[in-house]
Amino acid sequence: MNPRSVHDIVAFCQELFDDLDFTRAREWKAAQPGRGVIGYMPVYVPREIIHAAGMLALGILGGGADLEVIHGDAYYQSYICRIPRSTLELAVTGRLDFVDGMMFPSTCDVIRNMSGIWKLMFKDKYVRYFDVPQNFKDEVGGVFYENELRELKEGLERISGRKITDEQLNQSIAIYNENRAWVNKVYDFRSSFPWKAPSAEVYLLMRAGMVLPPEEHTLLMQEYIAAAEAENRPMRDNCRVVLTGGFCEQPPLPLIKSLEISGCYIVDDDFMLVNRWIQGDVETTGDPLRNLSRAFLHHSGQTAAKYEPYMDVKGKYLLDIIRKRSADGVIFSAASFCDPALLDQPMMISRVEAQGIPYITLQYAENSGQMQPIREQSGTFADSIKLWSGV
Amino acid sequence: MSGAEVTKSNSQLIQKAMISRNYDRITSGECKVSSTFVPGNLNELLMCFDIANNLPEINAIQNAMRKKSGDMIQEAERSGHSEDVCTYVKADIGMMAKGNIAPNGKPFRDPDMLLLSYSGCFTFMKWFELLREQYKCPTVMLHVPYAADGQPTQNMRDYIVKQLKDEVIPTMEKVSGIKFDIDRLREYLRKSAIAENNLVWMLEQSKRRPSPIDCYFGGVYYMGPIFTAFRGTDEAIQYYDLLRLEIEDRIAKGLCAQTLDGDMPEEKYRLVVEGPPNWTSFREFWQMFAEAGAVVVASSYTKVGGVYDYDGFRHDPDHPLESLADYCLGVYTNRNLPTRVDMLARNLKEYDADGLLINSIKSCNSFSAGQLVMLREIEKLTGKPGAFIETDLVDPRYFSAANVKNRLESYFQMIDQKRRAGGFVTGIAAVGA
Numbered sequence: 003m004n005p006r007s008v009h010d011i012v013a014f015c016q017e018l019f020d021d022l023d024f025t026r027a028r029e030w031k032a033a034q035p036g037r038g039v040i041g042y043m044p045v046y047v048p049r050e051i052i053h054a055a056g057m058l059a060l061g062i063l064g065g066g067a068d069l070e071v072i073h074g075d076a077y078y079q080s081y082i083c084r085i086p087r088s089t090l091e092l093a094v095t096g097r098l099d100f101v102d103g104m105m106f107p108s109t110c111d112v113i114r115n116m117s118g119i120w121k122l123m124f125k126d127k128y129v130r131y132f133d134v135p136q137n138f139k140d141e142v143g144g145v146f147y148e149n150e151l152r153e154l155k156e157g158l159e160r161i162s163g164r165k166i167t168d169e170q171l172n173q174s175i176a177i178y179n180e181n182r183a184w185v186n187k188v189y190d191f192r193s194s195f196p197w198k199a200p201s202a203e204v205y206l207l208m209r210a211g212m213v214l215p216p217e218e219h220t221l222l223m224q225e226y227i228a229a230a231e232a233e234n235r236p237m238r239d240n241c242r243v244v245l246t247g248g249f250c251e252q253p254p255l256p257l258i259k260s261l262e263i264s265g266c267y268i269v270d271d272d273f274m275l276v277n278r279w280i281q282g283d284v285e286t287t288g289d290p291l292r293n294l295s296r297a298f299l300h301h302s303g304q305t306a307a308k309y310e311p312y313m314d315v316k317g318k319y320l321l322d323i324i325r326k327r328s329a330d331g332v333i334f335s336a337a338s339f340c341d342p343a344l345l346d347q348p349m350m351i352s353r354v355e356a357q358g359i360p361y362i363t364l365q366y367a368e369n370s371g372q373m374q375p376i377r378e379q380s381g382t383f384a385d386s387i388k389l390w391s392g393v
Numbered sequence: 394m395s396g397a398e399v400t401k402s403n404s405q406l407i408q409k410a411m412i413s414r415n416y417d418r419i420t421s422g423e424c425k426v427s428s429t430f431v432p433g434n435l436n437e438l439l440m441c442f443d444i445a446n447n448l449p450e451i452n453a454i455q456n457a458m459r460k461k462s463g464d465m466i467q468e469a470e471r472s473g474h475s476e477d478v479c480t481y482v483k484a485d486i487g488m489m490a491k492g493n494i495a496p497n498g499k500p501f502r503d504p505d506m507l508l509l510s511y512s513g514c515f516t517f518m519k520w521f522e523l524l525r526e527q528y529k530c531p532t533v534m535l536h537v538p539y540a541a542d543g544q545p546t547q548n549m550r551d552y553i554v555k556q557l558k559d560e561v562i563p564t565m566e567k568v569s570g571i572k573f574d575i576d577r578l579r580e581y582l583r584k585s586a587i588a589e590n591n592l593v594w595m596l597e598q599s600k601r602r603p604s605p606i607d608c609y610f611g612g613v614y615y616m617g618p619i620f621t622a623f624r625g626t627d628e629a630i631q632y633y634d635l636l637r638l639e640i641e642d643r644i645a646k647g648l649c650a651q652t653l654d655g656d657m658p659e660e661k662y663r664l665v666v667e668g669p670p671n672w673t674s675f676r677e678f679w680q681m682f683a684e685a686g687a688v689v690v691a692s693s694y695t696k697v698g699g700v701y702d703y704d705g706f707r708h709d710p711d712h713p714l715e716s717l718a719d720y721c722l723g724v725y726t727n728r729n730l731p732t733r734v735d736m737l738a739r740n741l742k743e744y745d746a747d748g749l750l751i752n753s754i755k756s757c758n759s760f761s762a763g764q765l766v767m768l769r770e771i772e773k774l775t776g777k778p779g780a781f782i783e784t785d786l787v788d789p790r791y792f793s794a795a796n797v798k799n800r801l802e803s804y805f806q807m808i809d810q811k812r813r814a815g816g817f818v819t820g821i822a823a824v825g826a
Contacts, residue, residue: 079783115762115763142560143536146552309522313525345479346522347473347475
């Protein structure tokens, strides 16, 4: 079979992205008796355990720009972000009826309380609020987290009807190690050749990883990098920016496209942190739950949903990314009413300002429709960087 | 009516004096001070180190009731804080920007430590990260896991106890220079439990008809000592003894609930209220209820610091650290939505209420996210009508008196209609011990 072109790969990813019935995941489940699907919301869940239970970890990132929210608005006040209402819309319209359980990570109070809504409204489903430690010592937060992981494992064993052995879990960890390595390669590739890997494409490629099994997603990324390297695309006179703050409710795809059209190459972002939350490989020998725990405690990413115990380290991850990606500036891009991102933003801005790094802030909802103001703002930002930052 | 002199009971005056005394202590410079939060606070533990307790939510409330919070919030927004986020946080940050003056008119000293008791509210974590930027003092996190399945697990309890032993207590020892004495903690917890017994007795008196107290607007005064800096003290025991006598006297006289404008002449409606009150127009808000003859017989807000009447929690001197852990785990907003639904539905039945009113707060997703689902569930469970209003904690821009009043009037009419239609039966509610 001939390798697919970038166009074909992106078209495939776009199809997955547009499909709010999750046909691919439904087909995966139906293909073999005994398979199950566990939905999860941002920011992080240990997908390795779901995988080891023989289940598909399905990332639910809201309903996007095109879902008409009819029922969901009746469940949420106007001052609450959009992702819970569109996610609930997906559920009450039957689009998640094939999902055997949902996981709600400790991202914020809205996602947390969604776990209760699910318990009240979908009583036949497995519901897991997934807490992660905000204490990062092995003997304190580590012990708590290992036990939480054990409870999760036992819960998944119950609904999947199969015992998860250490060996299976270590195999799943290895599969996700490889997947994460390729995610990082895609990010590195985009940063090195942003004109060859436009952010809208990378975004769709990563979104595909929310609905595909990791093995398949890894192959897709390998295929994409090979195809994108071979593709001859013109380099634009864009500045390089890091986009931060969109780790939960996702911006509409046109927003990402608009930023690049207006002159900003996105050289890093935090859209789907779950796929590169753990930094480096998780150990694949020994006690897998302990290994997952240690990786979380000592080698995981930073985001506003996570406590930073040391003030002098606060924001360091962002400055490190800016340096690593040779970025010219930062776009703080948060969903409206997103408590973690918006409360964190002044602290992040102070770190960026202290380094004299240019930045702008913008807010969106997943269904924001007007891109012209965004284009004007980011275009002016790009121009100002080019004119005054010696780029 | 709003211009008339405020009528306060003896207990309310004493409560006010207690809160003032705590501000005097905090601003005196004569003791170490820790900022911490109301829900699940560790007052008894702080007392073991002679550390005074400064609660930024209470500061924001005090500023709101003095009509100062609006300017403070806008000050914070001008300095880059989003319009979309919690107004308690912005009132606090705006207060600092405006000179950090305490409600007693004296400047706050910078705290010696920040005790980030992260219980029931995500915003707390960011709030103290923001304060740490300003104060640059030792900051200790106590992560309280969310009781997502209704009951805390042993793993959660053990995690909290370990944090107390490994993080919180050593930090307090270092800040205060005082060695931890667990027997001192036991003694404070013993006193806490005594006051807590009277507190629960008080809460249950609104099962009577008429209710001698209002358990939302009035309730916030009664909760003051236990949820702030006095749990574990003799003062708190004395306060709740006195409150009990005061309520017993009201019962003997057959009085309706007391308001800031005197005793309600008649009790027409009995409500359960979910969500915090609005503080910027607190009196006006209360008057809307009182003028209609509506008394709040139970509210979730009087459980915001800790829940005592639902599953019988009391601080336990025999298991001091475990007991602190259970207190933190059990605060209302750390409980999952099905538990909140059960708690409110039980309140509606046991307190023989006419319905549930939700005051949904723009600032507070911990309370607000999911309230519309809760309303439906509770209506389904009890058959009693619910209503929904929207205000904010301390941002005056989000209190629309006309809208709130309209909604309340419509709600009371709905209750009347339901009564006429025989939709539900009212009767004498049983009163607990």
